[in-house]
Amino acid sequence: MRSGSLPDARWGLRATQAAVFVLLVGAWEVASRLRWLDPFFFSRPSSVAERVARWFASGEVYGHIYVTSLETLLAFLVGSLLGVVVGFAFALSPALSRVFDPYVKVANAMPRIVLAPIFTLWFGLGILSKVAFGVTLVFFVVFFNTYQGVREVDRNVLNNARMLGATDRDLLRHVLLPSALVWILSSLHTSVGLALVGAVVGEYLGSARGLGYLIHQAEALFDTTGVFAGLVVLAGFVLVVDLLVTSVERQLLRWKPPSHVEEAL
Amino acid sequence: MRLASPPGTCAVRLQGCRRSFRTPDGGVYVALDRVDLEVRAGEFVALVGPTGCGKSTLLNLVAGLLQPDAGRVEVFGAPLEGINRRASYLFQQDVLLPWKTAEENVMLGLVFRRVRREEARRQARAWLERVGLRGFENRYPHQLSGGMRKRVALAQNLIVNPEILLMDEPFAALDVQTRQLMENDLLRIWQEERKTVLFVTHDLEEAIALSDRVVVLSAGPAARPVGEFPVELPRPRDVTEVRLDPAFGELFRRIWELLRGEVLRAFRLAP
Numbered sequence: 001m002r003s004g005s006l007p008d009a010r011w012g013l014r015a016t017q018a019a020v021f022v023l024l025v026g027a028w029e030v031a032s033r034l035r036w037l038d039p040f041f042f043s044r045p046s047s048v049a050e051r052v053a054r055w056f057a058s059g060e061v062y063g064h065i066y067v068t069s070l071e072t073l074l075a076f077l078v079g080s081l082l083g084v085v086v087g088f089a090f091a092l093s094p095a096l097s098r099v100f101d102p103y104v105k106v107a108n109a110m111p112r113i114v115l116a117p118i119f120t121l122w123f124g125l126g127i128l129s130k131v132a133f134g135v136t137l138v139f140f141v142v143f144f145n146t147y148q149g150v151r152e153v154d155r156n157v158l159n160n161a162r163m164l165g166a167t168d169r170d171l172l173r174h175v176l177l178p179s180a181l182v183w184i185l186s187s188l189h190t191s192v193g194l195a196l197v198g199a200v201v202g203e204y205l206g207s208a209r210g211l212g213y214l215i216h217q218a219e220a221l222f223d224t225t226g227v228f229a230g231l232v233v234l235a236g237f238v239l240v241v242d243l244l245v246t247s248v249e250r251q252l253l254r255w256k257p258p259s260h261v262e263e264a265l
Numbered sequence: 266m267r268l269a270s271p272p273g274t275c276a277v278r279l280q281g282c283r284r285s286f287r288t289p290d291g292g293v294y295v296a297l298d299r300v301d302l303e304v305r306a307g308e309f310v311a312l313v314g315p316t317g318c319g320k321s322t323l324l325n326l327v328a329g330l331l332q333p334d335a336g337r338v339e340v341f342g343a344p345l346e347g348i349n350r351r352a353s354y355l356f357q358q359d360v361l362l363p364w365k366t367a368e369e370n371v372m373l374g375l376v377f378r379r380v381r382r383e384e385a386r387r388q389a390r391a392w393l394e395r396v397g398l399r400g401f402e403n404r405y406p407h408q409l410s411g412g413m414r415k416r417v418a419l420a421q422n423l424i425v426n427p428e429i430l431l432m433d434e435p436f437a438a439l440d441v442q443t444r445q446l447m448e449n450d451l452l453r454i455w456q457e458e459r460k461t462v463l464f465v466t467h468d469l470e471e472a473i474a475l476s477d478r479v480v481v482l483s484a485g486p487a488a489r490p491v492g493e494f495p496v497e498l499p500r501p502r503d504v505t506e507v508r509l510d511p512a513f514g515e516l517f518r519r520i521w522e523l524l525r526g527e528v529l530r531a532f533r534l535a536p
Binding site: 154156157159160161162163164165166167170174175178182254255256257 | 328330348349350352353354356358360362363364365366373374376377378405407408421422425
């Protein structure tokens with residue numbers, strides 16, 4: 001599906017991207033060494049790299065990565081499941097959606113971050129409070145997409161299935177669910193990203209483990225190098241998660257025509 | 266498998282059917298009124314009329330997807346309740362499931378009838394071959410051309426062995442060559458299977474070339490059949506060659522005289 005037919009152009013692109021990276025990081029390093037930037041406030045790439053290497057060498061970072069991954073995964077799974085179930089219920093029952101419409105709107109408009117302290121109070125400092133926080137973020141994305149996916153099913157497609165003898169259960173299984181799944185998958189990057197945001201922000205606000213905790217801890221000690229090192233690990237983590245999501249998405253959406261946007265990229 | 270119905274029995278009968286819709290501004294639009302129509306078993310009836318005259322509404326009544334406000338719909342002598350289980354419906358729009366392959370789409374009706382998977386798959390392959398799509402079993406709809414997708418939809422309809430085939434301008438979106446190929450395929454299959462066909466189109470030439478009888482619907486609102494023309498052209502027909510028959514032109518002229526008035530009326534009534 002990807003344009004693998006132009007390897008030269010792709011290598012050129014990769015090389016340019018790498019050059020941009022080297023230029024920016026190099027400028028930072030030089031500026032820091034020449035004291036144009038105060039290393040106390042800005043650290044420097046070599047110290048950050050050294051710190052990251054030390055974290056991995058000593059193995060102390062793995063525990064944090066594990067906790068953050070677990071929170072992300074749980075928040076994603078629970079939030080998605082709730083979103084799909086409630087989305088279906090609302091889409092199939094107009095009465096239900098009419099009654100709860102204002103509540104859903106208010107709940108979604110609320111800045112979720114204010115809930116974090118309450119969740120800490122309810123669920124403690126462990127992973128549960130982070131999962132709960134992530135769920136409130138993931139739920140709405142999946143819920144709205146499921147709702148939309150079910151509502152947008154073409155009338156003729158439904159009628160065609162009915163004429164072919166589909167029962168209500170057949171319609172759910174062969175038409176409505178796959179159709180909603182398309183929408184849910186299209187928002188997979190967003191919902192996984194939000195699950196991660198929930199985990200990291202939750203950790204940042206109060207916890208004893210995780211990447212968010214690592215960054216917060218360094219900040220509290222005015223350890224700029226530690227903050228940047230935490231960000232680098234987090235960025236790497238996000239990249240890996242995103243690659244995983246992309247490959248899952250490719251597997252599940254094999255039947256889809258390549259979009260023009262994707263081809264342009 | 267059901268036995269073929271004895272010839273001459275009435276497959277579809279509409280008596281005094283009326284169907285109206287609510288308009289967005291709160292009014293009521295009467296699409297069909299006082300519709301009487303009979304289709305004999307094994308007959309190929311084409312329904313023509315100006316756009317927006319309620320041809321699709323009429324088809325939906327026979328399919329059981331819509332209920333009439335007044336009047337009755339009978340299928341093989343029994344009043345129709347709910348979905349018409351003895352009919353299949355070839356829609357104008359693309360209605361294949363994009364996440365299923367051609368073969369899986371064709372199987373669908375058998376899957377709904379709880380036919381064993383291997384058996385359903387075998388029949389689907391056979392049907393795909395019959396509509397000329399051998400080798401395309403594992404393609405997804407987006408990998409097929411518009412004409413191929415129509416063939417898949419046709420196979421999807423025929424695999425459930427319906428007694429009545431409802432068709433709503435099925436070939437309208439196709440280019441002329443593909444369309445004539447599909448029309449000939451349809452005639453060939455109809456000749457072999459002797460289904461009852463109710464075929465809606467706005468193309469009078471297509472209607473005459475395919476059918477045993479052309480029914481003209483008046484312009485809406487309150488559309489109803491205003492003329493019936495038996496088509497006594499020899500069968501088996503080739504849709505391209507039959508157009509050269511002098512009787513074809515003569516029939517076309519007679520029907521067009523009536524239809525033109527309705528088309529003009531629809532055009533003037535159009536908002």
